[in-house]
Amino acid sequence: AQSVTQLDSHVSVSEGTPVLLRCNYSSSYSPSLFWYVQHPNKGLQLLLKYTSAATLVKGINGFEAEFKKSETSFHLTKPSAHMSDAAEYFCVVSVETGNQFYFGTGTSLTVIP
Amino acid sequence: SAVISQKPSRDICQRGTSLTIQCQVDSQVTMMFWYRQQPGQSLTLIATANQGSEATYESGFVIDKFPISRPNLTFSTLTVSNMSPEDSSIYLCSVSRTGRSYEQYFGPGTRLTVT
Numbered sequence: 001a002q003s004v005t006q007l008d009s010h011v012s013v014s015e016g017t018p019v020l021l022r023c024n025y026s027s028s029y030s031p032s033l034f035w036y037v038q039h040p041n042k043g044l045q046l047l048l049k050y051t052s053a054a055t056l057v058k059g060i061n062g063f064e065a066e067f068k069k070s071e072t073s074f075h076l077t078k079p080s081a082h083m084s085d086a087a088e089y090f091c092v093v094s095v096e097t098g099n100q101f102y103f104g105t106g107t108s109l110t111v112i113p
Numbered sequence: 114s115a116v117i118s119q120k121p122s123r124d125i126c127q128r129g130t131s132l133t134i135q136c137q138v139d140s141q142v143t144m145m146f147w148y149r150q151q152p153g154q155s156l157t158l159i160a161t162a163n164q165g166s167e168a169t170y171e172s173g174f175v176i177d178k179f180p181i182s183r184p185n186l187t188f189s190t191l192t193v194s195n196m197s198p199e200d201s202s203i204y205l206c207s208v209s210r211t212g213r214s215y216e217q218y219f220g221p222g223t224r225l226t227v228t
Binding site: 032034036042043044046049090100101103104105106 | 146154155156157158161205207216217218219220221222
């Protein structure tokens with residue numbers, strides 16, 4: 001069975017400080033992992049994806065994530081938060097054998113000026 | 114990527130009525146999916162829309178309540194039938210091209226309010 005746990009429902013950071021959004025996954029197969037961002041009243045946008053290539057994945061807007069199989073984690077980071085990063089972030093797992101996505105419960109990121 | 118449009122973008126409907134949501138993609142895709150996002154919640158997969166065959170529904174969702182059509186490789190509809198206030202949600206369609214690392218592209222969503 002596949003599942004995703006986002007360890008923090010809310011994260012608050014000051015502008016210019018690092019961002020860490022935590023995600024742990026469970027998968028019976030080799031997973032593909034994704035981070036999506038959802039700004040208020042907007043659609044979901046793909047930030048980055050891991051699909052069994054390099055374990056450190058770089059995405060858009062300065063975000064990156066590291067796949068750690070031993071820890072079953074795929075945490076999202078950014079060195080310096082910007083006000084425009086305030087949004088809801090979803091960690092998603094998929095499996096090689098299909099196209100089904102399993103969403104985490106989401107982490108709401110607040111950026112304080 | 115893929116450009117996905119949904120109609121309507123939002124609607125307010127009365128209890129007991131039905132609403133059909135359309136999803137249009139700018140190119141042919143293999144897989145189309147329908148999700149529900151209840152207020153303040155994550156996304157839950159309703160069904161996978163297969164071209165030329167019946168949709169595959171997830172546990173807790175049934176065809177009588179959420180009939181789906183997929184007449185071709187660029188279009189799908191989801192109907193929310195006999196609506197109740199509990200159906201108030203954002204409904205999103207997404208698409209995936211097999212062989213593209215399974216990433217999904219999402220439409221802007223349809224915000225449904227049932228009164």
